[in-house]
Each structure stands twice: as structure tokens, then as C-alpha cells.
Amino acid sequence: MLEQYQAHFKALGYTEPTAIQTAVYGPLAGDQNVLGLAPTGSGKTVAFTLPALANLLPGDGTQLLVLEPSQELAIQTSRVMRDWAKLLDLKVAALTGGANVKRQTERLKKRPEVVVATPGRLLNLIQDRKLKTHLVSLIIIDEADDLLTGETLETVRAVAQAAPADVQLGFFSATDTPILHELEKWFGQTVERIDVREQDQTQGPVQHGLLQIGMGKRDQMLKRLLAIPNFRALVFFKQANTLKHTAAKFYHDHVSATSLTSDLRQVQREKALQDFRQGRTRLLLTTDVAARGLDIPKLPAVINYDLPSTVNEYVHRAGRTGRMGEPGQVINLGDDHDLRDLKKLLRETEYQLVPIYFQNKALTTERPVAVKPQEKKPESATATTATLSGQPAVKTQAPRANGATGQPAKVTEPAAAKKKSKKHKNRHNKNKGMRKKWRDRDAAHD
Structure with missing residues (x-):
């Protein structure tokens, strides 16, 4: 490691390099093609940044290309690389789809040594001859398991073919996929495979919970989870329509939530992510495309509003929490059928x-015990039992003998009982008087 790196490494609070950082530094710095496999949150960005920057020449034009699957990840990576590049007097430019092309072209005129970009925008600038690649010596394909699929695979290959024939290649991923075993076939070069997923110790303790709840009650459950102190979560959806419906409902109910989707403008997406990172909003509603690879320090929880359909999706979602030794929580929402399917999907994983x-405003693994309603006690119950049932206790005493006559003292009846007895007596006396009146009238007629 360069001397400039060592001082900055300690200043950032790192005590020692992670497993992936140690394993790939030598091969990448030595011009070897590398495939680096390491868990999410293990420092892969720094792992390829340090050796890649070490071989660049300041002021010599663009020499390093880094491909990322999303705008957010490209911006995040460019910030990390810029922090290290300034130590070597190197410039880093971020080129993403959805941003102003003219502004990006102006940045390229400053001849940055490093370009971090999304594949589509990068290839367009190369084909329009806005970006010259004749000096490019290294191309890094980050999140390779995602980028090397479908149409994006052909875009990445086109970028690689636009560079010199002897360009060095670096692939990095948290999950292994079949195409990562066929890199020589697709790119025509031998690639050294470095897998440290078993040796890595950066993952913190993460609990993977199954919270059984129907689809119609999931929005309400998200609101209830916000009652947990200091709770924040990245909430994953499958369908953008479901996400938008929940986001609109939360906006109307003034819930502390915001959305991060691919159809938002770059400025809106950056603001949503910044608000969430700084704690101004507590729920970030997103999809797999928008949130892949995001680094959110000390994120307490990830919520799967819609359960993933593949193991790789679950790995990348769960990897947003429990990073760099921090504890985390994955909350999987679903009905009984959904949760059974998830168990089957992940049965061969750890x-x-x-x-x-x-x-009680907390998550627990203990099943709540149903409280049975209290039965009514008979009228002869004691005063204490009456008090527990919510009725005032009435103390009853035996009548005491009158000291003068020796006769039992008269027991005073409660006011309610006297009133009832008097009313009954009056009604009886009235009827009795009417009957006497009728008898007297009949006798007079006779």
C-alpha cells in the first residue's frame, strides 16, 4: 500500500484491510485480470480503488473506467474514489444516464483520469467521440452479476472492445452466477478468480425475521414499526405501482417516508437518498434496481414488503444492513404461504x-399470549373481587344490638333500595284506594 494511502486509511478509522482488500491489491496492481467475490459491505469499492489509482499518471487523460448498474451507485462510487484520488492529484468524473449530457461533456474536457459511469451513457459518449478510450488501461465492472445479464452484457462488451486490446479487466460481485465462470468466453481473456466469502469477517450480526401479515395490512404495519425508537429501514418493493400507492398514502398521512425509483430525475433521487442517510426521513421505499449496492452506514433494518423471488435478490437486499460489523435486522412481510415459499427458497443458504x-412497540421472537376475558363473579363475592372487576367494593356489617332495648338495631337500607320500595308502595296504595272508591260507588247505586 502506498504511503499516502496508509495515513488516510488510519484517518478514516480503519485498523486493517478487509479480506477482499488484501487479496486483490497485488493482482490488480500487477496488471492481472481479476474476479473478486466478497460479501456485501466488505469494502469492495476500496478494494479496487486503491490498486487501480496507484498505476495512473496525473494529467495524462482518462485511463480508468468503472462501470456501475445504477445512477446512485455510480455517484456513491465516484465519491469514494474521489476521496482517495485527491491524495494522488487525480480527477474523477461521474457520467450517468438521466443527467445533462452537455454538462458531462464539459467535465470530460477537463481530462479526468477516472470515469465512473453507467454502461449506456458511457457507450453513447464513446460512440459520439466525446470520450476517448485510447489511453484506458483498466476497466472495472462492479456488481458484475447484475451488469453481465441481458442487453447490459452486450453494452459492457462494447465498452471493453472500444478500449485497447490489452486492457486490464476487474470484475467484482457479492454473489456468484454462471456467467462469472465464463468470463474468458465473453471477454477473450483469462481472469483470476479470488473468492473470500468464507474468510470475510466484516458482516455484523443480522437477524432474519418472518413477520406474518396480509397484503392489505402491510402499510399499517410499516407505520407501527416507526414506533420503535431510532428505527429506520430500506423497504423493498417488486412493483413500482405498489410502491407509488404506498408512497402516496404515506404522504397524505404525513408518515416520515420517501421513495427512490428509477423514473425520478437524478436531483430527486439524490435528495431522497441524502434525506434518508441523514435521518430526515425514516423509511426509504425502493426497488432492487434503484437500491442495489447502496452503502447506508449503520442502517438498522431492511424490510421486504414484497418477498424476493431469487436467492441473489435476497442476498443483495439483506446486504444493505449489518455492514462493517454493525448489527442489523431483515423483516420479511408475508402471509403464511409467502413465508413458506421464502423458507424453501433459502433452505440451502446459511x-x-x-x-x-x-x-409493545418492539419486535420480539416470543409469541404473544392471548388474554382471556375475566368471568363475572357471583353477587356474594368478596369486596376485593368486586374491586378487581371494576366495581366499587361495598362493606357489609352485621347489625349491632341496641344498647338500651337489647333489640337488634334497624339496618338502614341504601338510598336506591328505599326509593324503589317507596315507589312500589305508592303504586299499591293508589290502586287500593281506587278499588275502595269503586266499591263505594257500586253500593250507592244499589
């Missing part, structure tokens, strides 16, 4: 899925 429940 994830331990446990049922969880929300009770």
Missing part, C-alpha cells in the same frame, strides 16, 4: 429465518 412479532 440464513436462519425465525418468526417475529410486533408487541
Whole structure:
């Protein structure tokens, strides 16, 4: 490691490099093609940044290209690389789709040594001859398991073919996919495979919970989870329409939430992410495309509003929490059928899925016990029992003998009882008087 790196490494609070950072530094700095496999949150960005920057020449034009699957990840990576590049007097430019092309072209005129970009925008600038690649010596394909699929695979290959024939390649991923075993076939170069997923120790303790709840009650459950102190969560949806419906409902109810979707403008997406990172909003509603690879320090929880359909999706979602030794929580929402399917999907992984429940403004693994309603006690119950049932206790005493006559003292009846007895007596006396009146009238007629 360069001397400039060592001082900055300690200033950032790092005590030692992670497993992936140690394993790939030598091969990448030595011009070897590398495939680096490491868990999410293990420092892969720094792992390729340090050796890649070490071989660049300041002021010599664009020499390093870094491809990212999303705008957010490209901006995040460019910020990390810029922090290290300034130590070597190197410039970093971010080129993403959805941003102003003219402004990006102006940045390229400053001849940055490093360009971090999304594949589509990068290829367009190369084909329009706005970006010259004749000096490019290294191309990094980050999140390779995602970028090397579908149409994006051909875009990445086109970018690689636009560079010199002897360009060095670096692939990085948290999950292994079949195409990562066929890199030589697709790119025509031998690639050294470095897998440290078993040796890595950066993952913090993460609980993977199953919270059984129907689709119609999931929005209400998200609101209830916000009652947990200091709770924040990245909430994953499958369908953008469902996300928008929930976001609109939360906006109307003044819930502390915002959305991050691919159809938003770049400025809106950056603001949503910044608000969430700084704690101004507590729920970030997003999709797999928008949130892949995002680094949100000390994120307490990830919520799967819609359960993932593949193991790789679950790995990348769960990898947003529990990063760099911090504790985390994954909350999987679904009905009984959904949760059974998730267990089957992940049965060959090391994830331990446990049922969880929300009770008393907290998540717990203990099943709540149903409280039976109290039965009514008979009238002869004691005063203490009457008090527990919510009725005032009435003390009854035996009548005491009159000291003068020796006769039992008269027991005074409660006011309510006297009133009732008097009313009954009056009604009886009235009827009795009417009967006497009728008898007297009949006798007079006779």
C-alpha cells in the first residue's frame, strides 16, 4: 500500500484491510485480470480503488473506467474514489444516464483520469467521440452479476472492445452466477478468480425475521414499526405501482417516508437518498434496481414488503444492513404461504429465518399470549373481587344490638333500595284506594 494511502486509511478509522482488500491489491496492481467475490459491505469499492489509482499518471487523460448498474451507485462510487484520488492529484468524473449530457461533456474536457459511469451513457459518449478510450488501461465492472445479464452484457462488451486490446479487466460481485465462470468466453481473456466469502469477517450480526401479515395490512404495519425508537429501514418493493400507492398514502398521512425509483430525475433521487442517510426521513421505499449496492452506514433494518423471488435478490437486499460489523435486522412481510415459499427458497443458504412479532412497540421472537376475558363473579363475592372487576367494593356489617332495648338495631337500607320500595308502595296504595272508591260507588247505586 502506498504511503499516502496508509495515513488516510488510519484517518478514516480503519485498523486493517478487509479480506477482499488484501487479496486483490497485488493482482490488480500487477496488471492481472481479476474476479473478486466478497460479501456485501466488505469494502469492495476500496478494494479496487486503491490498486487501480496507484498505476495512473496525473494529467495524462482518462485511463480508468468503472462501470456501475445504477445512477446512485455510480455517484456513491465516484465519491469514494474521489476521496482517495485527491491524495494522488487525480480527477474523477461521474457520467450517468438521466443527467445533462452537455454538462458531462464539459467535465470530460477537463481530462479526468477516472470515469465512473453507467454502461449506456458511457457507450453513447464513446460512440459520439466525446470520450476517448485510447489511453484506458483498466476497466472495472462492479456488481458484475447484475451488469453481465441481458442487453447490459452486450453494452459492457462494447465498452471493453472500444478500449485497447490489452486492457486490464476487474470484475467484482457479492454473489456468484454462471456467467462469472465464463468470463474468458465473453471477454477473450483469462481472469483470476479470488473468492473470500468464507474468510470475510466484516458482516455484523443480522437477524432474519418472518413477520406474518396480509397484503392489505402491510402499510399499517410499516407505520407501527416507526414506533420503535431510532428505527429506520430500506423497504423493498417488486412493483413500482405498489410502491407509488404506498408512497402516496404515506404522504397524505404525513408518515416520515420517501421513495427512490428509477423514473425520478437524478436531483430527486439524490435528495431522497441524502434525506434518508441523514435521518430526515425514516423509511426509504425502493426497488432492487434503484437500491442495489447502496452503502447506508449503520442502517438498522431492511424490510421486504414484497418477498424476493431469487436467492441473489435476497442476498443483495439483506446486504444493505449489518455492514462493517454493525448489527442489523431483515423483516420479511408475508402471509403464511409467502413465508413458506421464502423458507424453501433459502433452505440451502446459511440464513436462519425465525418468526417475529410486533408487541409493545418492539419486535420480539416470543409469541404473544392471548388474554382471556375475566368471568363475572357471583353477587356474594368478596369486596376485593368486586374491586378487581371494576366495581366499587361495598362493606357489609352485621347489625349491632341496641344498647338500651337489647333489640337488634334497624339496618338502614341504601338510598336506591328505599326509593324503589317507596315507589312500589305508592303504586299499591293508589290502586287500593281506587278499588275502595269503586266499591263505594257500586253500593250507592244499589
